[in-house]
Amino acid sequence: MKEKKLFTSESVTEGHPDKVCDQIADAILDKIIEFDPKSRVACEVCATTGLVLVMGEITTNAYIDVQKVVRDTVRNIGYDRGKIGFDADNVGVLVCIDEQSPDIAQGVKEDSSGAGDQGLMFGYATNETKEYMPMPIILAHKLTKRLSEVRKMELVNYLRPDGKSQVTVEYNNLGNIIRVDSVVISAQHDEKVKMEDLQKFIIKEVIEYIIPKNFLDKDTKYFINPTGSFFFGGPKSDTGLTGRKIIVDTYGGYSRHGGGSFSGKDPTKVDRSATYMARYIAKNLVAAEVADKIEVGLSYVIGISEPSSILVETFGTGKFSDDEIISCIRNLFPLKPRDIIDYLDLRKPIYQQVSNYGHFGRNDLELSWEQLDKVSEIKKYLK
Secondary structure, X not given: OOOOEEEEEEEEOOOXXXXXXXXXXXXXXXXXXXXXXXXXXXXXXXEEOOEEEEEEEEEOOOOOOHHHHHHHHHHHHXXXXXXXXXXXXXXXXXXXXXXXXXXXXXXXXXXXXXXXXXXXXXXXXXXXXXXXXXXXXXXXXXXXXXXXXXXXXXXXXXXXXEEEEEEEEEEOOOOOXXXXXXXXXXXXEOOOOOHHHHHHHHHHHHHHHHOOHHHOOOOOEEEEOOOOOOOOOHHHHOOEEOOOOHHHHOOOOXXXXXXXXXXXXXXXXXXXXXXXXHHHHHHHHHHOOOOOXXXXXXXXXXXXXXXXEEEEEOOOOOOXXXXXXXXXXXXXXXXXXXXXXXXXXXXXOOOHHHOOOOOOOOOOOOOHHXXXXXXXXXXXXXX
């Protein structure tokens, strides 16, 4: 029997314990940048039953009420009463923050355009969806976003904030999408709902609402809360930590990942800013029909401004040589960390909005790294 060519990606809702932490970290970052755009922020968050711990190194002239930011973020997610396991008004908040190390700070001081740390970053784009993203991660994100929307709209009264999705897409040998092979939804709920009612609701109002009918068929498999009840969720059932959902944040495993996470980091950290630039480059190259899919890799050395390497992979779909594409990248795109920050206008409070449901392919947001404003320049350069 011939094996199907399948690829799977997952997403999580804003109530997932790790995503709770990512949102708190980026909410703190946004509030600080709002008052002092040149702040240096490396904020980590841990959440468990009845407790949020805010840690890290922050150098800023701004003052913010960290406790208030934490509680407001938790409340807006939907954890607003003890009955569901996590309560914004009664959770303990511990703050353990120090200033940025002077040894690290000297690499990104005002008279330097050096990188704030070493690291490798990847950006990816493909023409298989209008978002220039792989189909599995796009569908997974849309499902979890819809799951949160129907909860907040109160279409039913039994959904709670935590949840997950997983989508498996079947491709043909040419890499074209054939169908959706399976969908997994795990939704936190109260103890009164019947599993049959939950499953029917999820299929109709989440899965069939999001996934185009032509991708679903009689053989598509649905797994709704496959282990049964899901009463307890969020930080009460599983300790959360920033930076543990980096594949959810990026391309769902379809592309390589440098390893660095995003949330809680100001844009002098190339983990964040250079990854955004790599995505911007890849997306514009694909839109300019340089390749059907492309991966761009950048690496940096702490304190040094120019990237130590540039990688291009077109997976056999390139219309030009790798050398030509890299030359285009070097000549048309800003690659020094300070230039990236200025070009993408990253010293703004824009980060909490991308701390869940993906940093890329977000056509619902006006993000500088998602703009297609280099296409004509690329075509002219490579003609």
